[in-house]
Amino acid sequence: MTIPQHGTDARYQRGCKCGRCIAAHTARTREYRARYATVPDKQIPHGTRTGYGAYRCRCVPCKGAEAAYWRGYRARKRAGLI
Ligand SMILES: [Zn+2]
Ligand SMILES: [Zn+2]
Numbered sequence: 001m002t003i004p005q006h007g008t009d010a011r012y013q014r015g016c017k018c019g020r021c022i023a024a025h026t027a028r029t030r031e032y033r034a035r036y037a038t039v040p041d042k043q044i045p046h047g048t049r050t051g052y053g054a055y056r057c058r059c060v061p062c063k064g065a066e067a068a069y070w071r072g073y074r075a076r077k078r079a080g081l082i
Contacts, residue, residue: 004010007020009028036055045051047061049069055062076082 004014006016006018007024009021009025012021012025033056039055044055044057044062046057046059048065049062051057051059051062052066073082
């Protein structure tokens with residue numbers, strides 16, 4: 001198994017938190033956000049956690065989907081399923 005080089009997001013994902021890996025991860029996250037930020041509103045999957053999380057949409061259906069997820073998560077946790 002080859003370990004990704006320092007200064008790559010892949011290495012960061014493996015758990016390395018050195019300066020170069022953090023910088024690579026930050027750059028990649030910024031790029032990813034920028035890509036999503038350019039998506040036209042009608043292409044956002046509203047009413048889903050993808051819309052809320054990845055597209056950073058805060059419309060009512062998206063907020064509802066996020067809230068419903070966490071409601072379900074807490075219920076599963078209370079039931080001892082997590
Ligand atoms: Zn590193
Ligand atoms: Zn939305």
